[in-house]
Amino acid sequence: MKLNRTHSAADGLVRVRSLVPMTRRQLMKGTGALGAAALGMAASGGLRPAQADTNIKAMVWEGYDAFLEGGDFLAKNGLTLDKTYIGAAEEIIAKLRLNPREVDVSTPYFIQVDFMAAEGLLQPLDLEKIPNFKNLFPAIVDAARNNMTYEDQWYSVPFTWASIPLMYNADEVEPLESWMDMLRPEFKGKSAIPADPTSVFATWGRVVTGNQSPNRMTLAELDETIKFLIDMKKNHLRTIAASYGELGDLFARKEILVGEGAEWVAPLAGEVRVEWSYPKEGTMTYIEGYSMGVEASDPDAVYALINNALSVEGQVAGAEYNGLPITNAEALPMLSEANRATYPYDDIASFFTTNLRVEEMYLLEADGTNATWDDYIQGWETVMKA
Amino acid sequence: MPRHPLVVALFALPATLIFLLFFVGPFAYFAVMSFWSVSSYRISREFTFVNYLDVYREYFYSLGFTFAIALAIAILTTVIAFAFAYLIRFRAGRWGPALLFITLITMFGGYLVKIYAWRTILGTTGILNTGLLELGIISEPLPWLLYNPGAVVTTLTHFLLPFSVLPIYGSLRSISDAQLAAARDLGARPARTLFDIVLPQCELGLVVAFMLAFFIAAGDYITPRLVGGTSTAMVGNFVENQFITALDAPQSSALAVAILLISAGTILGLRSILHRALAVR
Numbered sequence: 002m003k004l005n006r007t008h009s010a011a012d013g014l015v016r017v018r019s020l021v022p023m024t025r026r027q028l029m030k031g032t033g034a035l036g037a038a039a040l041g042m043a044a045s046g047g048l049r050p051a052q053a054d055t056n057i058k059a060m061v062w063e064g065y066d067a068f069l070e071g072g073d074f075l076a077k078n079g080l081t082l083d084k085t086y087i088g089a090a091e092e093i094i095a096k097l098r099l100n101p102r103e104v105d106v107s108t109p110y111f112i113q114v115d116f117m118a119a120e121g122l123l124q125p126l127d128l129e130k131i132p133n134f135k136n137l138f139p140a141i142v143d144a145a146r147n148n149m150t151y152e153d154q155w156y157s158v159p160f161t162w163a164s165i166p167l168m169y170n171a172d173e174v175e176p177l178e179s180w181m182d183m184l185r186p187e188f189k190g191k192s193a194i195p196a197d198p199t200s201v202f203a204t205w206g207r208v209v210t211g212n213q214s215p216n217r218m219t220l221a222e223l224d225e226t227i228k229f230l231i232d233m234k235k236n237h238l239r240t241i242a243a244s245y246g247e248l249g250d251l252f253a254r255k256e257i258l259v260g261e262g263a264e265w266v267a268p269l270a271g272e273v274r275v276e277w278s279y280p281k282e283g284t285m286t287y288i289e290g291y292s293m294g295v296e297a298s299d300p301d302a303v304y305a306l307i308n309n310a311l312s313v314e315g316q317v318a319g320a321e322y323n324g325l326p327i328t329n330a331e332a333l334p335m336l337s338e339a340n341r342a343t344y345p346y347d348d349i350a351s352f353f354t355t356n357l358r359v360e361e362m363y364l365l366e367a368d369g370t371n372a373t374w375d376d377y378i379q380g381w382e383t384v385m386k387a
Numbered sequence: 388m389p390r391h392p393l394v395v396a397l398f399a400l401p402a403t404l405i406f407l408l409f410f411v412g413p414f415a416y417f418a419v420m421s422f423w424s425v426s427s428y429r430i431s432r433e434f435t436f437v438n439y440l441d442v443y444r445e446y447f448y449s450l451g452f453t454f455a456i457a458l459a460i461a462i463l464t465t466v467i468a469f470a471f472a473y474l475i476r477f478r479a480g481r482w483g484p485a486l487l488f489i490t491l492i493t494m495f496g497g498y499l500v501k502i503y504a505w506r507t508i509l510g511t512t513g514i515l516n517t518g519l520l521e522l523g524i525i526s527e528p529l530p531w532l533l534y535n536p537g538a539v540v541t542t543l544t545h546f547l548l549p550f551s552v553l554p555i556y557g558s559l560r561s562i563s564d565a566q567l568a569a570a571r572d573l574g575a576r577p578a579r580t581l582f583d584i585v586l587p588q589c590e591l592g593l594v595v596a597f598m599l600a601f602f603i604a605a606g607d608y609i610t611p612r613l614v615g616g617t618s619t620a621m622v623g624n625f626v627e628n629q630f631i632t633a634l635d636a637p638q639s640s641a642l643a644v645a646i647l648l649i650s651a652g653t654i655l656g657l658r659s660i661l662h663r664a665l666a667v668r
Binding site: 088089091092094095098190196198234235238239240241243247254255256365366374375378379381382385386387 | 426427428429445448449506510511512513530533534609612613616617618620624625628629631632633634635
C-alpha cells in the first residue's frame with residue numbers, strides 16, 4: 002500500500018500523510034534513522050531543557066522533606082527534590098548498598114549513622130559548608146555526637162528530635178510518674194504500645210532490667226524483657242498500635258487512656274486532651290539528622306540543602322509542618338506558641354541530661370554475651386506470636 | 388479457519404511476556420533469594436536451607452493460624468457471595484442489575500476506608516456499642532467487638548465480598564432458566580435443583596471466588612494490624628517485619644514462597660473435593 006495516494010479534503014489524516022510521498026521501504030528506513038538518532042542522543046545525555054534544575058534524590062521519612070524545602074530555597078537555587086519516602090530507616094541502608102547513586106541526601110536512624118559511615122555508605126560532612134550547624138543547641142549537638150560521628154567526623158547533622166514519653170488522656174488520668182503506672186489495674190484493656198520494636202525494647206528493657214543501655218542488653222536481660230512484654234500484651238494491652246499516628250487515633254476514639262507514644266502524637270487525638278510525662282526510669286529520645294550518600298551526584302547542592310534545613314526558615318517550616326521541635330536556637334522566636342509550649346526549649350540542656358536517654362547502635366555480630374539486632378527482632382516476633 | 392502456529396505464537400507473545408516479566412520473573416527471583424542469607428544487613432549469596440527450616444521452626448503456628456483464618460474468611464465470603472449472586476440472578480428480577488451495580492460501587496470504597504469503617508462500627512465508642520447503650524441493652528461498651536480475630540474475619544469478608552460475587556454471578560448467568568423450569572416441572576425440590584443443576588454449573592465461579600478470598604486473606608497484614616488486636620498476628624505481618632525492619636529479604640522470601648505453595652496446595656485440594664462433591668450424580 003502506498004501512502005501517497007490522493008484523497009478528498011475531508012479525509013484529513015491521510016491527506017496530511019500524502020504531503021510527503023513515501024513508500025513502506027522508505028518509511029522503515031526513516032524510522033530506523035530516527036531510532037538511531039534517538040539512541041545517540043540518549044547515549045550523550047539525552048534531551049534536556051536549556052536551563053534544567055539540579056535534581057537531588059532524597060530518601061527521607063514523609064514530612065522531613067519540609068525542613069529541606071523550607072522557604073523558597075529550592076526555586077531560588079534551581080533545585081528540585083526527587084523524593085522517596087521510607088517505611089523503615091533500614092531501607093536507606095539497603096538502597097545505599099544496592100544503588101548508592103540513587104541517594105543524595107537521606108535521614109538514617111541516628112544510631113545507625115556510625116555503622117553506615119564505617120561501611121562506607123555515607124560521606125563525611127564538611128561543617129564549613131553547613132554554616133547553620135554552629136547555631137544548633139549545644140545540648141543537642143552533644144547528645145547526637147556519639148552516634149552521628151565516626152572517627153571524629155560528622156556524618157549526619159541533627160535537624161529535629163523527639164522522644165517516646167508516657168502519654169495519657171489528661172481528661173481522665175492524673176499525671177503519671179513511672180512507666181509501671183501504665184500497668185495499674187484501671188488501665189487494663191485501656192493501654193497500648195506502638196509496633197516499634199526499637200522504642201518498645203528501649204523503654205521496657207530499661208524498666209524491666211534496669212540496664213541503662215537497653216540496646217545492649219544481655220541475652221538473659223532480653224529474655225526477661227520479652228517475657229514481661231508477652232505478659233503485658235496478653236493481660237493488659239488493648240492493642241499494639243500499627244504506628245504512632247494510630248496511637249493518636251486510639252486516644253481520639255477513647256480506646257485507650259495511656260500509651261507509649263511521642264509528643265507529636267498529642268494533637269492527633271483531636272478533642273481528647275492528651276498530655277505526657279517523662280517517667281523517672283528515663284525516656285528514649287531520637288535525634289534525626291541529614292546525611293549525604295557516598296556517591297551523591299552534586300555534593301555542593303546537597304550541602305546547600307542541608308544547610309537550608311538547619312536555617313531559620315527550614316527549621317520553622319519543618320517544625321510547624323510536623324509538630325516537631327527545632328535544633329537551631331535562632332529559629333525559636335519564629336516558632337508558634339503551640340510548638341514552644343510542646344517542647345522544653347527553655348532548659349533544653351538539663352532536659353536532655355535528666356529526662357532523656359540517648360541509645361546506641363545494637364550489636365550486629367554476636368559476642369556471646371549481649372543480644373544482637375537479630376535477637377531483638379526475633380524477640381519482637383516472639384512477642385507478636387505469643 | 389485454522390491459523391498458522393507462528394501467528395498464534397505471535398498473538399500470544401505480549402501476554403506471555405507480561406506474564407513472565409511481572410509474575411514469573413519476580414517470583415523466581417524471590418524463590419532464588421529464599422536460599423540466600425543476611426548478616427549485618429548484607430546479603431550472602433551462598434546456598435542455604437536455613438530460611439525454610441526457620442519457616443518450620445519459627446512460623447509453623449503462625450502459618451496454621453493464618454490459614455485457619457483465611458479458610459474461615461474464604462468459606463464465609465463464598466457462601467454469602469453465592470447467596471447474593473443467586474438473588475441477583477434468579478430472584479431479584481428487574482432489581483438484579485441495580486443490586487449488581489451497588490456491589491460494583493462498593494469496590495470503589497477502598498481497602499483502608501472499609502477497615503476504618505469497621506473500627507467506627509465496632510469500637511468502644513463505635514456505632515454498635517453506642518446504639519446498644521442507647522437502647523439500654525448493655526450498661527457498658529463491649530470491648531470484645533474489636534481487636535480480635537472475629538473483627539479481622541468480619542472486615543476482610545466485607546472487603547472481599549464484591550470480588551467473590553462477580554465470578555459467581557458470571558457463572559450463574561450461563562445457566563438457562565429453561566433448565567430450572569424443567570427441573571421444577573419434573574418435580575425436583577429446590578435443594579435438589581440447587582445441588583444438581585445450579586452448583587455443578589457454577590463450580591468454576593465458586594472456585595475463583597474462593598481463591599480470590601483465600602489468597603488475599605492469607606497474604607493480608609494490614610487488617611490484622613488495624614483491627615486484630617494483640618493476638619492476631621498473621622504470617623503477612625512477619626513477612627513485613629522481616630522485609631522492612633530486619634532487612635532480611637531471604638527469610639521473608641522463604642516465608643512468601645511457603646505461603647504461596649501452601650495456598651496453592653490448599654486451593655487444589657479443596658477444588659478436588661468440591662469437584663467430586665458436585666459431580667453429577
